[in-house]
Amino acid sequence: GENVEQHPSTLSVQEGDSAVIKCTYSDSASNYFPWYKQELGKRPQLIIDIRSNVGEKKDQRIAVTLNKTAKHFSLHITETQPEDSAVYFCAASSPGAGGTSYGKLTFGQGTILTVHP
């Protein structure tokens, strides 16, 4: 089955710096790669996603890049702010069985991002 590795497990930056989180996946058929942010005591929430037919996607201060050949994708946060402090999860999903578009979503282990004022 799919295996997703995420690094680093913790990341500490100063406000205004950039943060980069990297993930690798094992299933070359994976076609959907979302990133979730989970604040303390709250539910995971989607912040950005990318599909396998796109190499890069950007939404204001966050961007995701995908390298299908190397089977890795990364989250980039620029001009970090204290409210960016949270746990970030990457995930990968391959096409589902029986003609369904999406199979199960496999998550990385998470990265605890701390942004110091």
Next chain:
Amino acid sequence: KAGVTQTPRYLIKTRGQQVTLSCSPISGHRSVSWYQQTPGQGLQFLFEYFSETQRNKGNFPGRFSGRQFSNSRSEMNVSTLELGDSALYLCASRGIGGTLFFGSGTQLSVL
């Protein structure tokens, strides 16, 4: 549109008991997935239901089971609880685009 609703929010049980957790997906979503979240293991996939049928299954023992009703609401059951089952259980419904929308979870403590 109401989000994913999970009940109860907190649950305390003792070893050997069983527990049932409930999840109501976003209106119109037919897929419901369940995840176990623990500090050391991250988000572990339990199973996914679509139109009352289990579509995918993770690597959990048979003590973990689920079902989905015709209105897409889902329940998860854990029998013969063990201390290691203490975790946050998250339910998520999936839209057409593949995005998972999570509920707030049920925090289960097994004593």
